[in-house]
Amino acid sequence: MSVDLEHYLIVGAILFATGIYLALAKRNFVGVLMGIELMFNAVNLTFVSFSRFVESSSPLDGHVFVIFVITVAAAEAATALALAVLLYRVRETIDVDRIDLLKW
Amino acid sequence: MMEDTGPVVAFWILAAITVGSALMVVAVRNLVHAVVYLILSFVGIGGLYITLSADFVAVTQILIYAGAISVLLLFAIVLTPRGSRDNAESFLRLPAVLVALLVGITLGYVALDTDWSIAGRGGFEETASEIGELLLDKYVLPFEIASVLLLVAMMGAIVIVRPEGTMEPVDPSTRLRTGFAQDGEAEA
Amino acid sequence: MRLDAAWYDLRDIGNAVGALLEQIREWGAPDWVPYVTSSVIAIVGILLWTVLSVLAFIWIERRVVGLMQNRIGPNRVGPAGLLQPVADALKLLMKEAITTRNADKTLFWLAPIVVFIPTMVVFAVIPFGEKMVLADLNVGVLFLIAIGSINTIAVFMAGWSSNNKYALLGAMRTIAMLISYEIIQVLVLLGAVLFVGSMRLGDIVAWQDDYGVWLLFLQPLGVMGYVIAGAVEMNRSPMDIAEAESEIVAGYHTEYGGIKFGFFYQAEYLAGFAIAAVIVSLYMGGWTLWGLEEWVPGWLIFLAKMYGVFFIYIWSRGTLPRLRVDQLMAFAWKFLLPLALLNVLVVGGEVLLWQEQDLSSGEALPLFGAVNFGLAVALVIGWALALGHRRPEKVAHRAILTQELGAIFYGDIAPRP
Numbered sequence: 143m144s145v146d147l148e149h150y151l152i153v154g155a156i157l158f159a160t161g162i163y164l165a166l167a168k169r170n171f172v173g174v175l176m177g178i179e180l181m182f183n184a185v186n187l188t189f190v191s192f193s194r195f196v197e198s199s200s201p202l203d204g205h206v207f208v209i210f211v212i213t214v215a216a217a218e219a220a221t222a223l224a225l226a227v228l229l230y231r232v233r234e235t236i237d238v239d240r241i242d243l244l245k246w
Numbered sequence: 247m248m249e250d251t252g253p254v255v256a257f258w259i260l261a262a263i264t265v266g267s268a269l270m271v272v273a274v275r276n277l278v279h280a281v282v283y284l285i286l287s288f289v290g291i292g293g294l295y296i297t298l299s300a301d302f303v304a305v306t307q308i309l310i311y312a313g314a315i316s317v318l319l320l321f322a323i324v325l326t327p328r329g330s331r332d333n334a335e336s337f338l339r340l341p342a343v344l345v346a347l348l349v350g351i352t353l354g355y356v357a358l359d360t361d362w363s364i365a366g367r368g369g370f371e372e373t374a375s376e377i378g379e380l381l382l383d384k385y386v387l388p389f390e391i392a393s394v395l396l397l398v399a400m401m402g403a404i405v406i407v408r409p410e411g412t413m414e415p416v417d418p419s420t421r422l423r424t425g426f427a428q429d430g431e432a433e434a
Numbered sequence: 435m436r437l438d439a440a441w442y443d444l445r446d447i448g449n450a451v452g453a454l455l456e457q458i459r460e461w462g463a464p465d466w467v468p469y470v471t472s473s474v475i476a477i478v479g480i481l482l483w484t485v486l487s488v489l490a491f492i493w494i495e496r497r498v499v500g501l502m503q504n505r506i507g508p509n510r511v512g513p514a515g516l517l518q519p520v521a522d523a524l525k526l527l528m529k530e531a532i533t534t535r536n537a538d539k540t541l542f543w544l545a546p547i548v549v550f551i552p553t554m555v556v557f558a559v560i561p562f563g564e565k566m567v568l569a570d571l572n573v574g575v576l577f578l579i580a581i582g583s584i585n586t587i588a589v590f591m592a593g594w595s596s597n598n599k600y601a602l603l604g605a606m607r608t609i610a611m612l613i614s615y616e617i618i619q620v621l622v623l624l625g626a627v628l629f630v631g632s633m634r635l636g637d638i639v640a641w642q643d644d645y646g647v648w649l650l651f652l653q654p655l656g657v658m659g660y661v662i663a664g665a666v667e668m669n670r671s672p673m674d675i676a677e678a679e680s681e682i683v684a685g686y687h688t689e690y691g692g693i694k695f696g697f698f699y700q701a702e703y704l705a706g707f708a709i710a711a712v713i714v715s716l717y718m719g720g721w722t723l724w725g726l727e728e729w730v731p732g733w734l735i736f737l738a739k740m741y742g743v744f745f746i747y748i749w750s751r752g753t754l755p756r757l758r759v760d761q762l763m764a765f766a767w768k769f770l771l772p773l774a775l776l777n778v779l780v781v782g783g784e785v786l787l788w789q790e791q792d793l794s795s796g797e798a799l800p801l802f803g804a805v806n807f808g809l810a811v812a813l814v815i816g817w818a819l820a821l822g823h824r825r826p827e828k829v830a831h832r833a834i835l836t837q838e839l840g841a842i843f844y845g846d847i848a849p850r851p
Contacts, residue, residue, distance in 0.1 A: 152357060155350050157287075176280065190298050195362065202377055215315070230326040282587075308583075
């Protein structure tokens with residue numbers, strides 16, 4: 143029994159789908175952020191598995207891209223959580239159901 | 247293709263841990279438990295990187311995701327005491343399930359159906375030095391932009407969370423002399 | 435004159451293990467059996483040795499700190515108090531491990547385990563001898579830092595699940611301290627890695643052996659930064675603001691009793707050994723001692739050096755007063771971080787000079803050592819002065835009460851600053 147590229151891609155697809163569900167369906171803003179981080183991780187896993195298995199002239203480009211994705215994800219998490227804390231300060235809640243001032 | 251028993255067993259165990267923890271993040275009814283399961287899934291993904299012989303990326307993943315971003319998430323939970331902690335779903339439950347299933351099935355089908363050109367080489371020997379060379383040679387512009395991005399994000403986060411107004415200035419003559427040169431005070 | 439690397443060559447226990455693995459392969463076992471056997475032997479060895487060392491050092495620390503504080507330490511239990519650690523362990527095992535009523539039960543019992551695991555995993559990459567490394571990873575140094583950063587999660591879990599606002603506050607303060615000093619750790623270890631050109635701990639020890647110099651002499655700022663950052667990572671006095679008895683009750687492990695507290699206690703000592711082992715491997719030559727390792731076993735030299743470094747930590751506990759948490763954070767961000775960045779810059783320049791000019795090691799390294807030492811002294815004194823610290827006699831030492839009373843008594847003569 144051997145492990146191929148397809149196995150890793152399926153794992154990445156499952157994680158990505160779970161991340162999309164979390165990002166769309168959770169009520170707490172931190173839950174939405176957890177979904178986004180999970181999506182980043184799924185994409186990183188796909189990059190690294192392509193870099194390992196697929197023919198390429200410069201295979202480590204995948205790893206470099208993963209490092210950039212991790213960096214940007216860290217910056218984005220910091221900013222998003224700062225916004226969450228500010229939102230809590232103003233609205234006393236971080237339920238995405240109740241932050242609906244722009245509702246028509 | 248990895249055929250030795252070791253990496254295959256490791257892959258199945260780690261994939262089970264990762265996917266299981268990700269599904270538990272959806273299912274648990276306590277937000278802090280959900281974050282702990284998310285941390286477990288990050289560590290599982292780090293393990294999967296090691297089976298793909300990506301040692302530098304695996305250690306970076308554990309250092310940044312399990313060590314820093316998780317702490318950010320936990321701090322946000324602590325700093326929002328009246329936010330809902332029961333990890334409930336919003337009113338978009340059903341559309342979200344449909345979208346997630348659609349995306350997952352599409353990705354899975356594309357992954358299984360495409361004919362990837364698999365390389366014959368095995369795993370990498372040591373990735374850190376080559377990643378370093380690539381970062382400073384071919385990808386030096388994104389590298390510098392990423393550092394500026396981090397600086398801007400850090401400053402932005404601090405500015406966003408600063409309290410309203412400034413604190414009133416302290417009268418220097420009533421400060422306790424502690425040996426640090428205070429603002430506006432000349433050293434004796 | 436080196437003995438043959440036979441199985442009875444005690445200078446490197448890896449020889450005996452290697453002979454055993456050869457024997458297993460001759461018996462025709464599949465490929466993974468020798469691998470698993472060597473891993474199991476190494477893991478059992480590390481576990482036994484660390485637990486016994488912790489027991490021994492509980493006694494040593496209490497006696498040494500007692501002697502420094504001009505009192506005898508524990509001397510009742512057994513001859514000269516040598517069974518005191520056994521008594522401590524038995525007490526912790528037999529005490530009732532209470533779980534508070536509204537505590538988060540799963541996280542409550544998980545936190546001591548998650549605190550304990552990273553401190554043990556760190557020993558996997560440390561070279562005790564030439565063939566005595568459990569896993570000589572290519573990214574060993576980064577692995578150490580990454581595993582150390584899992585401590586923050588464990589501390590948060592302990593503080594949160596106690597359902598106690600002071601425990602949570604203590605956990606927050608501890609996490610703030612830990613993440614600040616993690617950054618310092620990464621930057622100073624980068625200096626050592628730049629000289630060697632590899633992140634593998636075995637390579638770093640071999641470099642120090644080849645060039646015959648300890649990285650201690652070439653990286654004074656690095657050693658200073660790592661010793662201080664290490665003291666914070668193990669929550670040890672003078673930086674134990676988060677968990678000392680007279681402070682915020684006991685910080686994040688207030689609600690823990692019995693064997694759960696025993697895990698935290700042991701994890702603190704193990705973290706101390708881990709950091710001492712890292713300092714010895716990276717900065718003090720590891721298991722080599724300029725040729726002595728031909729007669730004395732390398733792992734004995736390593737253990738002696740490691741215990742020596744840990745003794746310095748015990749010494750600083752008995753001598754220095756505790757720092758406040760804002761003093762700690764100011765020290766990390768305002769003082770150590772710029773110094774660490776300048777250290778990386780200077781070391782990078784030196785390594786570049788070394789490679790470009792193709793200098794021999796005999797003339798380059800003493801020059802670099804002297805420059806680094808001079809720079810370290812100048813930076814420490816200069817930066818402290820620039821931040822506004824002065825010598826104590828130039829600082830006012832009269833309290834506000836006396837000033838105000840003096841102003842009332844003597845009228846409007848301005849008080850002496």
